[in-house]
Amino acid sequence: MxxxxxxxxxxxxxxxxxxxxxxxxxxYVREGETLYRDGVDIKPAEFYKKEREGVIFESAQxxxxxxxxxxxxxxxxxxxxxxxxxxxxxxxxxxxxxxxxxxxxxxxxxxxxxxxxxxxxxxxxxxxxxxxxxxxxxxxxxxxxxxxxxxRTWVYFIMESLHWLYKGGRLTGAQALIGTIIQLKPIVWFDDLGRMVTHNKIRTIKAGKERLKELVLEMASYGVVSAGLHWADNWDEAKEFGDWMESVLHVPVEYNRVSCVVGCHVGPTVLGPVVVMKEKPKAKNRVD
CATH class of the missing domain: 3.40.50.10170 (Rossmann fold)
Structure with a gap:
């Protein structure tokens, strides 16, 4: 077996x-000296409530x-x-x-x-x-x-701020400071090597969502097997985007709440559409 x-x-x-x-x-996630088992000792609802209140968590393997x-x-x-x-x-x-x-x-x-x-x-x-x-x-x-x-499974995430990538060690302090000053909204994805890298930096969340829609349609051009949408502490926003995905992909969207460990890096307002495609796309490491 x-x-x-x-x-x-x-x-x-x-x-x-x-x-x-x-x-x-x-x-694991760590809050100060306290270590929690992700999904066991601390659940996403409590985690994101604390994160919004300013608690700083660190992920631990x-x-x-x-x-x-x-x-x-x-x-x-x-x-x-x-x-x-x-x-x-x-x-x-x-x-x-x-x-x-x-x-x-x-x-x-x-x-x-x-x-x-x-x-x-x-x-x-x-x-x-x-x-x-x-x-x-x-x-x-x-x-x-x-x-x-x-x-043939791709995912993109949009975040409200570069703050989370910086706190999670994905950006230098200088990069995060510059991005915060001009209020960039990062779109990130996993490249061919599994690294979480910046794909786009957008000036507004509204424009970022429109870019996400373009990326969803780009993935859909390879055929759609199934689709999901990652969310954290932003259900209404996720449901609205998920409804749009269903209207264009013509498959049910499965909502996947981002785990506490990943939430350390992406924050409570992340949106992350994912499409399982029928064909493997080319040039995954292309970044706009």
């Missing part, structure tokens, strides 16, 4: 994991020992593992998973898959892995399918 594991940044709740028959790896404790009983039961993790370019969790597999001397039974993204993108990969595992597909077949799915 193959067990499917994902970390908490995929946007599923503890209850969602239980219903889906998958295993959750909670990552899981460590190999955590993963050894999760992996060990599965391996000892004779099962295999496919573990889909947040992008290894912005978190050390992928590497922690590989170290855990080495520690257990079970690298031939554990596949650590770098989603090179997070949220809905990661979630669709986990669901596909679970479906294929239930069908009796091999671990190698699952990993190959996940890699192909990853390459």
């Amino acid at each position: 193959i067990k499917v594991i994902m970390d908490s940044t995929c946007g599923m709740t503890v209850e969602d994991f239980e219903k889906a028959g998958m295993v959750m790896v909670p990552l 899981t460590n190999p020992d955590d993963l050894v404790r999760i992996f060990r009983p599965i391996v000892e039961a004779g099962d295999e593992i496919v573990c889909v993790m947040i992008s290894g370019a912005i978190s050390g969790s992928v590497n922690a998973g590989r170290v855990a597999a080495q520690t257990l001397e079970a690298e031939d039974r554990i596949s650590i898959v770098d989603s090179r993204q997070s949220g809905y993108c990661q979630l669709t990969m986990g669901r596909l892995a679970k479906s294929m595992a239930d069908e009796g597909k091999s671990r190698a077949q699952i990993v190959e399918a996940l890699t192909e799915l990853r390459d």
Whole structure:
């Protein structure tokens, strides 16, 4: 049997994991000296309330020992593992998973898959892995399918301020200061290497949303399999944008609340449309 594991940044709740028959790896956020397990000790509603009140959180990866404790009983039961993790370019969790597999001397039974993204993108990969595992597909077949799915799943995020990218270590202080002075609204995405990079800098949120719509239509030109929308503490705004997405994509939009860990980097007002496309687009690293 193959067990499917994902970390908490995929946007599923503890209850969602239980219903889906998958295993959750909670990552961490830190408030001062207090360490919380993402989605377990602190939920998005409380997290974003505190963030709006000015509380500064830092994200923290899981460590190999955590993963050894999760992996060990599965391996000892004779099962295999496919573990889909947040992008290894912005978190050390992928590497922690590989170290855990080495520690257990079970690298031939554990596949650590770098989603090179997070949220809905990661979630669709986990669901596909679970479906294929239930069908009796091999671990190698699952990993190959996940890699192909990853390459045709894109996401863009718009944020109200460069403040969050700076606090999350994605910008220098000088870049953030200049951007704040001229009130730039960043649109970011995950590039081919899974790095969270700036795609556009827009002067107003209104203009930023119009640019997001252009990017959604660009993704849709490759055919639409499914679509999602990331949101944080801005449901009304997300619902309005999601309704527009459904009107042009002609598929249901699944709303994915941004996890506390990712929220450290994007803030409470983020919007992030994602499209799973029928074809793999070209030139992903193109930036306007």
